[in-house]
Amino acid sequence: MSTIAAFYNEKSILITGATGFMGKVLVEKLLRTSPDLKAIYILVRPKSGQSMQQRVTEMLKCKLFDKVKETCPNIKEKIKPIYADLKQGDLAISKENLQELLGCINIIFHCAATVRFDDPLRHALQLNVLATQQLLLIASQMSKLEAFIHFSTAFSNCNLKHIDEIIYPAPVEPKKLIDSVEWLDDTIVEEITPKLIGDRPNTYTFTKALGETVVEQEKGNLNIAIIRPSIVGASWKEPFPGWIDSLNGPSGLMVAAGKGILRVIKATPDAVADVVPVDIVINLTLAVGWYTAVHRPKSTLIYHCTTGNLNPFPWGMLGYHVLKTFQESPLEKAFRRPCTDFISSSITAHYWNAVSHVGPAVLYDFYLRITGRKPRMTKLVNRLLKSLSLMEYFINRSWEWSTYNTEMLMGQLTPEDQKLFNFDVRKLDWFEYVENYCIGTKKYLLKEDMSRLPAARQHLKRLRNIHYLFNTVVFLIVWRVFIARSQMARNVWYFVVNLCYKFLNYFRASSTLGH
Numbered sequence: 001m002s003t004i005a006a007f008y009n010e011k012s013i014l015i016t017g018a019t020g021f022m023g024k025v026l027v028e029k030l031l032r033t034s035p036d037l038k039a040i041y042i043l044v045r046p047k048s049g050q051s052m053q054q055r056v057t058e059m060l061k062c063k064l065f066d067k068v069k070e071t072c073p074n075i076k077e078k079i080k081p082i083y084a085d086l087k088q089g090d091l092a093i094s095k096e097n098l099q100e101l102l103g104c105i106n107i108i109f110h111c112a113a114t115v116r117f118d119d120p121l122r123h124a125l126q127l128n129v130l131a132t133q134q135l136l137l138i139a140s141q142m143s144k145l146e147a148f149i150h151f152s153t154a155f156s157n158c159n160l161k162h163i164d165e166i167i168y169p170a171p172v173e174p175k176k177l178i179d180s181v182e183w184l185d186d187t188i189v190e191e192i193t194p195k196l197i198g199d200r201p202n203t204y205t206f207t208k209a210l211g212e213t214v215v216e217q218e219k220g221n222l223n224i225a226i227i228r229p230s231i232v233g234a235s236w237k238e239p240f241p242g243w244i245d246s247l248n249g250p251s252g253l254m255v256a257a258g259k260g261i262l263r264v265i266k267a268t269p270d271a272v273a274d275v276v277p278v279d280i281v282i283n284l285t286l287a288v289g290w291y292t293a294v295h296r297p298k299s300t301l302i303y304h305c306t307t308g309n310l311n312p313f314p315w316g317m318l319g320y321h322v323l324k325t326f327q328e329s330p331l332e333k334a335f336r337r338p339c340t341d342f343i344s345s346s347i348t349a350h351y352w353n354a355v356s357h358v359g360p361a362v363l364y365d366f367y368l369r370i371t372g373r374k375p376r377m378t379k380l381v382n383r384l385l386k387s388l389s390l391m392e393y394f395i396n397r398s399w400e401w402s403t404y405n406t407e408m409l410m411g412q413l414t415p416e417d418q419k420l421f422n423f424d425v426r427k428l429d430w431f432e433y434v435e436n437y438c439i440g441t442k443k444y445l446l447k448e449d450m451s452r453l454p455a456a457r458q459h460l461k462r463l464r465n466i467h468y469l470f471n472t473v474v475f476l477i478v479w480r481v482f483i484a485r486s487q488m489a490r491n492v493w494y495f496v497v498n499l500c501y502k503f504l505n506y507f508r509a510s511s512t513l514g515h
Contacts (some may be wrong), residue, residue, distance in 0.1 A: 002420045004290045004413075010142075012104040016086070016114030016135065018042035018154050019059055021246040022151070022232060024268035025282045026109060027079070028068050028239060033286075033420060041101060043084035043091070043112070052081040056296040063363050063444055067239040086131040087123075091138070107289050108148045110135055113211075115248060117202040117301040117390040121193045128207035129174055129214055136218040138507035146293035147223045149285060154274070154306050154401055155394070156209040159199040162400040167226070170213035171198055171206065201393040207229040216300060221384055223291045229281045230401075231394070234437040236277035240505040241420040242440025243278075250318075251274055253391075255441050256384050257319070258326035260336030260463070263356035265388060266349035267395040269316025269342045274308040274399065276425065277433065283307050284423035287409055295412075303409065307425045315395055316342060321431060335372055335377070336360070336368040337463050339407060357381050 008030060017023040019042070027040055044052050056079055059065075069075055085092040093101070132150065139148050157163050177196070181189055197206040198422040212226060233251070234244035244251055250273070256262035284305050292301070307313065319340060343349045344459040358381060365375035410424060419423075439476065442448045448456075 002033065002414070002416050004286055004417050004421055005033040007290045007294065008107075008286070009036040010038055011106040012038045012041065014041045014043070014101060014108045016043045016084075016108075016110050016131075017151075017336075020111060021053060022278055023111045024059060024062065024064055024245075025235070025243075025278050026111065026285060028064050028497070029279070029282050029286065031072045031075055031078060032239065034070040037078065039078055039080050041080045041082055041105065043086070043093075045085050045092075046082060046083045052083060056081050062245065064239065064243055064245070066257070071192045073333045083463065085417055086127055089130070089134065091131065091134050093138075098138070101138070102143065104144060105142050106144050107286065107293065108135070108145065109289065110148070110150045113151065115204060117204050119197065119203050120186070120333045121189055121203045121207075122186065124203040124207040125178060125181060125210070128204075129210045129300070130178060132210075133214050133218055135218075135455075136215065139222055140218075140220050145222065147225070148219075149227045149289050149292065150215050150224065151285075152156070152212050152226050152228045153205065153208045153302055154228040154399070155205050156212060156228065158201065158205050158393075158397075160399075162402075163304075164402045165228075166305055167212050167216050167300065167302065168209070170210055171200070172196060172210075174210045174214050174217075177210070185203075192377060202390065203496075213325060219300065223292050223296050224291065224300050225288045225297075226300060226302045226304060227281070227285055227288060228302060228401075230274040230276050230307065232278050232281055233275040234277065235279040235483070236433055236436075237422075238279040238283075241306070241433075242436035242438075242444070244437070244440045244445050246402055247445070249439055249444065251437075252384075252387060254322050254438060255331070257340045258331040258334070258338055258438065260334045260338050260443070261268060261381065262340050262384060262388075263336075264341055264343055264352040265395065266344070266346065266392055267315050267342045267396075268344060269319070270314050271396055272308040272312045272398040273315045273318045273395075274306050277309050277319070277428070279423060280423045280428075283421040284406065284409075287413060287417070287421050287423065291409055291412060301405050303406050304403050305404065305406065305423065306401045307428065308399060309401055309403060311425045311428055311430070313430045321434040322438055325423045325435045327460070328455045329439060329442065329453060331446065332441055332452060332459070334460060334463060335364070335459065339469055348482050353385060357385060378419055390500060416432045424512050435496070 013030065015023055015026060018040070023042075028040070030037060030040060042056070044055055045054060046052060050058065057074070060076060060079075065075065072078065082093060082097045091450065110132065112127070112131065114124055136148070139145055152165070157168050160168075180509055193203065197203060200206045200209070215224060215226060231249045233249060234242050245253065253262060253265070284303060288303055319342065323338050323340060330338070343352060343354075358378075361377040362382040364377045368375045368377075406423070410418070443450065
């Protein structure tokens with residue numbers, strides 16, 4: 001029997017952010033490995049005209065939960081939605097629901113956060129700092145709480161080259177900043193944001209660093225641990241390879257490259273792509289929850305969930321294998337052939353963005369207009385370029401993360417738990433993983449049927465022929481104009497043709513003699 005799986009049986013668990021990418025994988029793994037747990041309480045709010053229960057029903061329809069439904073048929077009864085709004089000061093939880101949570105919750109997994117890099121500071125503070133503060137206050141009143149696990153990010157201290165598993169001093173005092181932002185006008189907050197975040201690239205990394213400080217300041221007597229994953233990608237093995245349902249992080253870039261829209265990236269090919277599979281993150285999370293509750297460490301332990309130090313893989317190699325996979329298993333209705341180049345120069349990148357991104361988008365939208373359809377490519381390309389600019393900081397740098405606590409925890413696991421809750425990134429085969437990741441974006445993210453793969457390949461072949469034809473026509477036009485004006489160019493042309501003719505005759509004669 002698995003020690004960790006047995007630990008979560010008969011437990012009542014509270015998860016924030018359960019309807020998000022990592023939250024769903026956490027819920028699925030818990031129910032699959034510990035089907036006898038009492039209940040999973042999830043904080044949700046009605047959205048897009050759907051009630052809380054409808055959102056849960058919609059979540060459980062996801063392909064991700066197909067496997068767990070076999071081992072835990074009463075899955076819907078185990079999940080209990082609680083109305084909450086993390087944008088509200090008190091999280092907007094009703095008195096009745098709050099009393100229920102205070103009396104039964106054993107473990108809290110705080111996954112909820114805004115992961116948008118360009119979020120206004122006020123909004124990022126509310127979700128990543130204030131909501132954490134409020135949840136800690138609620139947790140301190142829970143009579144049966146055994147562990148509080150907080151999700152941060154490995155990039156919360158990305159202004160440093162080497163990052164240890166410690167909580168670094170906050171760039172500003174969180175309480176003072178929160179008090180100031182409450183009465184400042186939005187325009188003023190926007191103006192002072194660059195000075196506040198300093199050498200961090202965005203409000204996301206800045207507020208996640210503040211969130212860690214709040215956890216340390218407000219923890220009281222709670223058993224708390226912090227998990228810092230790097231760039232979370234598709235699943236490695238569980239519940240099946242390549243599952244992904246989010247365009248965040250590298251997934252959006254992969255789809256754009258596979259569709260032939262993304263042609264140029266300003267990036268350093270040798271920089272480490274610190275992508276970590278979502279199932280590895282969740283396996284570590286559940287192991288941390290068990291260890292924190294059972295062993296009750298005296299101080300707040302930080303766990304880095306990264307691949308760069310133990311199993312590095314550069315962006316250049318990642319890009320190569322993405323393109324290779326999408327050439328063999330292309331996405332449907334690709335705009336152009338998958339072909340993406342890495343460029344380090346800003347000036348060169350601006351030039352190729354205009355030539356390879358903006359120009360073709362404008363031409364295609366013009367074609368859509370004259371054929372009576374709604375133009376869309378320019379808007380899509382602009383969104384892509386904005387995403388690239390926001391990610392530029394992370395795809396041009398490498399970091400060193402210490403993993404002492406993560407490796408210590410691995411040594412605490414039984415052989416059975418090491419298999420069932422595997423978070424050893426050294427065993428990750430990158431080539432196989434990237435291939436499954438790309439196929440996963442096709443099957444689970446874009447909902448493309450693999451039976452239509454021959455048609456997608458045929459479409460890609462037509463795009464290739466069009467590409468060759470277009471290049472040939474452009475070459476002939478340019479050459480014809482050039483020849484008409486230059487005797488030297490004509491001489492070069494005749495020389496090349498004559499040389500080719502001689503080579504053909506030579507090989508033909510050699511072939512005849514051989515026979």
